[in-house]
Amino acid sequence: MKGCIKVDDRKLKILAAVIDEYLRTGEPVGSKAIAQLAHIKVSAATIRNDMAALEQLGYLEQPHTSAGRVPTFLGYRLYIDELMTLPELSQEEKSKLDEMLGDEKTLTEELLVQNAATALAELTQCAAVVTNSAPKFSVISKVEVIPTGKRLYVILLITSSGNIKNKACRLEFDLSHEQLEFFTHYIEENLSGVSVDSLSDEMFDKMVAAMSAYIVTLSPLVKGLYELSDDLRHEEITMSGEDKLFSCEELDKMEVVRFIERKNELTRMLDDTFSGIQVKFGSENDNFVIGNSSMIVSKYRRDGKEAGSLGVIGPMRVNYKKIIPYIEYLTQKITSLISEEDEYTNRLPADQDTVEL
Amino acid sequence: MKGCIKVDDRKLKILAAVIDEYLRTGEPVGSKAIAQLAHIKVSAATIRNDMAALEQLGYLEQPHTSAGRVPTFLGYRLYIDELMTLPELSQEEKSKLDEMLGDEKTLTEELLVQNAATALAELTQCAAVVTNSAPKFSVISKVEVIPTGKRLYVILLITSSGNIKNKACRLEFDLSHEQLEFFTHYIEENLSGVSVDSLSDEMFDKMVAAMSAYIVTLSPLVKGLYELSDDLRHEEITMSGEDKLFSCEELDKMEVVRFIERKNELTRMLDDTFSGIQVKFGSENDNFVIGNSSMIVSKYRRDGKEAGSLGVIGPMRVNYKKIIPYIEYLTQKITSLISEEDEYTNRLPADQDTVEL
DNA sequence: GTTTAGCACTCTCACTCTCTGAGTGCTAAC
DNA sequence: GTTAGCACTCAGAGAGTGAGAGTGCTAAAC
Numbered sequence: 176m177k178g179c180i181k182v183d184d185r186k187l188k189i190l191a192a193v194i195d196e197y198l199r200t201g202e203p204v205g206s207k208a209i210a211q212l213a214h215i216k217v218s219a220a221t222i223r224n225d226m227a228a229l230e231q232l233g234y235l236e237q238p239h240t241s242a243g244r245v246p247t248f249l250g251y252r253l254y255i256d257e258l259m260t261l262p263e264l265s266q267e268e269k270s271k272l273d274e275m276l277g278d279e280k281t282l283t284e285e286l287l288v289q290n291a292a293t294a295l296a297e298l299t300q301c302a303a304v305v306t307n308s309a310p311k312f313s314v315i316s317k318v319e320v321i322p323t324g325k326r327l328y329v330i331l332l333i334t335s336s337g338n339i340k341n342k343a344c345r346l347e348f349d350l351s352h353e354q355l356e357f358f359t360h361y362i363e364e365n366l367s368g369v370s371v372d373s374l375s376d377e378m379f380d381k382m383v384a385a386m387s388a389y390i391v392t393l394s395p396l397v398k399g400l401y402e403l404s405d406d407l408r409h410e411e412i413t414m415s416g417e418d419k420l421f422s423c424e425e426l427d428k429m430e431v432v433r434f435i436e437r438k439n440e441l442t443r444m445l446d447d448t449f450s451g452i453q454v455k456f457g458s459e460n461d462n463f464v465i466g467n468s469s470m471i472v473s474k475y476r477r478d479g480k481e482a483g484s485l486g487v488i489g490p491m492r493v494n495y496k497k498i499i500p501y502i503e504y505l506t507q508k509i510t511s512l513i514s515e516e517d518e519y520t521n522r523l524p525a526d527q528d529t530v531e532l
Numbered sequence: 533m534k535g536c537i538k539v540d541d542r543k544l545k546i547l548a549a550v551i552d553e554y555l556r557t558g559e560p561v562g563s564k565a566i567a568q569l570a571h572i573k574v575s576a577a578t579i580r581n582d583m584a585a586l587e588q589l590g591y592l593e594q595p596h597t598s599a600g601r602v603p604t605f606l607g608y609r610l611y612i613d614e615l616m617t618l619p620e621l622s623q624e625e626k627s628k629l630d631e632m633l634g635d636e637k638t639l640t641e642e643l644l645v646q647n648a649a650t651a652l653a654e655l656t657q658c659a660a661v662v663t664n665s666a667p668k669f670s671v672i673s674k675v676e677v678i679p680t681g682k683r684l685y686v687i688l689l690i691t692s693s694g695n696i697k698n699k700a701c702r703l704e705f706d707l708s709h710e711q712l713e714f715f716t717h718y719i720e721e722n723l724s725g726v727s728v729d730s731l732s733d734e735m736f737d738k739m740v741a742a743m744s745a746y747i748v749t750l751s752p753l754v755k756g757l758y759e760l761s762d763d764l765r766h767e768e769i770t771m772s773g774e775d776k777l778f779s780c781e782e783l784d785k786m787e788v789v790r791f792i793e794r795k796n797e798l799t800r801m802l803d804d805t806f807s808g809i810q811v812k813f814g815s816e817n818d819n820f821v822i823g824n825s826s827m828i829v830s831k832y833r834r835d836g837k838e839a840g841s842l843g844v845i846g847p848m849r850v851n852y853k854k855i856i857p858y859i860e861y862l863t864q865k866i867t868s869l870i871s872e873e874d875e876y877t878n879r880l881p882a883d884q885d886t887v888e889l
Numbered sequence: 890g891t892t893t894a895g896c897a898c899t900c901t902c903a904c905t906c907t908c909t910g911a912g913t914g915c916t917a918a919c
Numbered sequence: 920g921t922t923a924g925c926a927c928t929c930a931g932a933g934a935g936t937g938a939g940a941g942t943g944c945t946a947a948a949c
Contacts (some may be wrong), residue, residue, distance in 0.1 A: 436775060
């Protein structure tokens with residue numbers, strides 16, 4: 176039955192027109208509205224027939240019998256992957272984005288990416304999310320224990336990528352000079368210069384073993400150190416413009432809250448290696464992402480290696496034609512800014528990526 | 533006219549009963565419901581008359597003619613300041629709170645207070661807020677500049693209270709060994725041991741002047757240092773359980789979002805010196821706090837000096853009788869835990885405070 | 890003078906009914 | 920294969936209704 180329906184060019188054109196129109200107005204789209212569009216040359220009746228076919232194929236659906244059509248997940252997917260035509264960014268838009276990124280010369284990577292997120296949130300009225308996988312690929316350049324009060328010590332960990340983590344630890348007993356000396360020496364010896372990626376639970380088991388006699392006193396420090404290293408190993412995710420999601424009719428407020436709370440789980444999704452722009456939908460049975468939401472992300476790289484990702488989360492009905500070029504531009508720009516000067520090697524693969532879309 | 537109405541004991545009893553009932557059910561309270569309460573001995577008609585009087589006095593209002601009464605701001609105020617009777621915490625409740633605070637022996641002050649906030653949010657189903665004014669009253673115990681990459685430096689600032697701040701700065705030009713030496717030496721000389729409270733803009737003006745020849749290169753570092761010290765001087769505020777506010781019918785979602793975004797402005801309000809528990813209402817014309825919200829806070833102290841505050845924000849219709857004892861218990865407990873051992877000097881004034889309510 | 894019972898009145902809320910407009914699917918003509 | 924015409928469906932708005940809750944007022948009782 177289903178197999179008989181042919182998806183000809185006109186049907187696709189109509190599908191694109193329906194989704195365009197739906198994205199613009201947010202209302203179910205009827206055959207009449209489509210017939211009135213300049214680039215559609217057939218009558219409403221014909222469109223009705225095609226729309227019925229598109230519905231059978233699963234690309235469109237009706238909220239109720241006498242309403243127009245809205246796109247399904249499948250419809251969106253086809254639209255984004257095949258039908259949509261992306262406009263080039265105008266020169267003004269580019270300079271606007273450049274300006275919002277800030278003065279690249281004095282900005283750390285972290286701030287640069289942060290600014291990109293703020294800009295995205297502002298321009299798209301969606302929540303922006305960024306992850307930074309830099310720490311994972313760096314080495315520990317400094318590790319230190321600093322006494323700061325009575326039985327109070329601060330552990331400091333700095334990576335070659337400029338990430339800094341610290342943690343205050345309160346000990347149950349006072350630390351003798353000898354004990355502190357021993358601990359400091361041990362961690363400098365064993366952690367300094369080690370790559371974050373290679374930090375393992377075994378290393379900490381070994382550390383515990385090495386402390387032997389001191390372990391009762393030192394264990395809060397070891398625990399603190401372990402937690403710090405765990406922080407480093409797990410990609411961090413930051414969001415800006417979360418509030419935008421609350422203004423959004425289509426999204427369930429409670430789901431939004433839950434999502435923001437558990438945003439860290441996003442890293443799982445963003446860890447996937449993919450290139451180019453990725454658009455994912457949050458379906459109802461997905462108990463993590465917000466239902467009827469859409470996540471548009473791209474990765475930026477440093478010297479050819481993945482360094483993090485940047486994107487937005489918003490309702491499924493969102494201006495893809497505007498947002499995708501923004502994200503592409505920003506990730507490319509960031510890639511070239513944080514990579515060592517030779518821009519060509521970085522720019523080329525980035526351009527290639529967009530083809531995949 | 534208004535002046536003629538006498539507020540006798542029975543009227544106050546009825547007001548308290550109405551508010552109790554309203555807090556319990558969330559529905560407007562009618563005369564019948566009050567008449568049925570065991571401790572009210574008069575008939576519904578009498579109660580009606582008194583309620584009409586209480587309405588004229590501004591303590592109650594009717595959503596519409598044929599509905600029961602709900603408390604006004606004024607009514608809540610009177611209830612909280614005078615009418616409400618606070619129950620003692622049971623032993624179970626106390627141990628529950630103790631447990632949620634965690635193992636005090638190995639917890640830093642920051643974590644302790646954080647746990648208190650989490651516990652409060654959980655138990656009251658409101659958002660909990662904590663501020664920590666400790667940094668303000670401490671001295672800078674360590675200041676350091678750590679090179680971590682190409683033209684990338686981390687400034688590290690540690691206070692005697694165990695607060696750690698850091699910031700990465702990217703320079704526009706490379707730093708000579710001499711320049712770094714000079715800067716490091718200068719800040720150690722001029723900031724180490726200085727009390728956070730006495731950090732001033734003049735000190736930084738002087739610093740800029742002292743850098744003279746190097747200032748072009750060093751200015752990002754000076755700026756970073758300035759921002760760090762600014763962070764220290766401004767009380768920090770953290771919230772937990774923000775999500776609870778979204779489940780709350782009475783509060784406007786958009787207002788909640790705006791509030792969470794601008795929570796830092798809360799410090800202004802919490803900086804006021806007050807003792808005991810303070811309950812504030814967010815009125816509609818107050819463009820900062822959430823409309824129809826209620827904020828219940830108390831301060832904790834370290835060695836007799838204010839050290840921070842702890843409280844909750846929720847709808848105005850909230851279980852004051854439960855929440856207030858919780859907050860009192862927690863602030864007293866924290867006060868005695870973070871103060872040097874002699875508990876009596878700290879406990880006594882704390883107990884006194886509650887009288888003010 | 891205060892308290893109470895009784896009663897008429899008011900207002901919201903939930904429910905039903907109806908009407909309208911938008912949009913469809915089907916059929917027959919082009 | 921495409922189009923015009925028409926009967927049909929359905930959501931949403933608006934009007935009308937009855938029940939229920941609660942009030943204020945009056946007059947009688949304490």
